[in-house]
Amino acid sequence: MRGALATSLETAGPSRRPRLTPVRLRLDLAYDGTAFHGWAAQPGLRTVQGELTAALATVLRRDDVEVVCAGRTDAGVHARGQVVHLDVPDPVEVDRLPRRLNGVLDPDVRVRRVAPAPASFDARFGALWRRYAYRVADDPATLDPLVRSHVLAWPRPLDLAAMNEASALLVGRHDFAAFCKRREGATTIRTLLELAWARDTAGHAVATVRADAFCHSMVRSLVGCLLAVGEGRRPPAWAGEVLAAQVRDAAVAVVHAHGLTLEAVAYPPDAELAARAEQTRARRE
Structure with missing residues (x-):
């Protein structure tokens, strides 16, 4: 007899052990x-x-x-x-x-x-955005050995107003080839949804970086560019010039990994998961 249970199970081999979906x-x-x-x-x-x-x-x-x-x-x-x-x-x-x-x-x-x-949930392709934080201690008073593995110690004070001015030039849909390590056949077009600097309660300079996706070393390169602006070695407009060049600039440092944390990933409602995954798999132009 094949009842309601049998419709969701298949018989697997001589042992007749049910095979679940x-x-x-x-x-x-x-x-x-x-x-x-x-x-x-x-x-x-x-x-x-x-x-x-x-x-x-x-x-x-x-x-x-x-x-x-x-x-x-x-x-x-x-x-x-x-x-x-x-x-x-x-x-x-x-x-x-x-x-x-x-x-x-x-x-x-x-x-x-x-x-x-849901079966349509895909942790990679279904994501709407990923949000990272990069933390920098630029004042000796904020250096804390207890968080040294999560916060970059920077030897000079940073001008967050100048860094935010430069950051605004990078937000949007662009070819971020200047900030990515190229991979054969992979696009470097990304939509940077948010890039902003602020002080946390410990006095650290914290970059919030949110995008639909990131290419290899992108966040650390963006931070390296903005640190050069923040300490006065480059004007804010330089960030836009680097972006427009679409080639790697030796003056843009890829900062240490330990200051970077993946904070959150967002997904659409369940009914939109399959469509989002299909959209993400399409090559960005």
């Missing part, structure tokens, strides 16, 4: 990137993806776990708001999964939340 899960992660060689798994190196995949394999008792992240952070970059999706073929106790994974993972990476997601 895969379930997509969303994981929200935070990690201290100091001891990681970036997100992406690399043989012989400790990476966030490698550690997470190993923990999932242990907890789920599967060796075929594959994860997709919202943003592939570089070596040394931190995250508070990384998002990952994966598909699991068997039912899992979602409420218990964060505690079980955190019991296996080292303390420098934490699973903050696990939730079922």
Whole structure:
């Protein structure tokens, strides 16, 4: 007899073990990137993806776990708001999964939340924007050894008004080739939604950088350009000139990774996820 249960299950092989339709899960992660060689798994190196995949394999008792992240952070970059999706073929106790994974993972990476997601949810291609923060201590009074792995120590005071004037020239949809490491066949056109500097409660200069997507080293290059403006070595207009040139400028430093943190990723409503993923996959022109 084939009833309602049989319509959602298939019989798998002689054991007649039911084969369930895969379930997509969303994981929200935070990690201290100091001891990681970036997100992406690399043989012989400790990476966030490698550690997470190993923990999932242990907890789920599967060796075929594959994860997709919202943003592939570089070596040394931190995250508070990384998002990952994966598909699991068997039912899992979602409420218990964060505690079980955190019991296996080292303390420098934490699973903050696990939730079922629609099949159309794609952590990478479904994102509307990603928001990063870059933190700089430019005053000896704000130097704190306890946060030295997350805040860049800068030897000269910064003029945030000049940096914001320069930042305004970079916001919008542009070819950011001057601020990216080119990859064969990849576009460097991005929409920079927000770039602004402000002081936090500790007195650090903090850049908020939000875009639909980022190319390799883009945020760190943008910050390097703006630091040159902030300390008076370059006028604010120089940032616009670098952007317009669309070629790498040796005068633009790619600043250290440890000041950078992925803070948040935003997604559209569930009904719009598939359309957003299709739009993102289309080559930017």
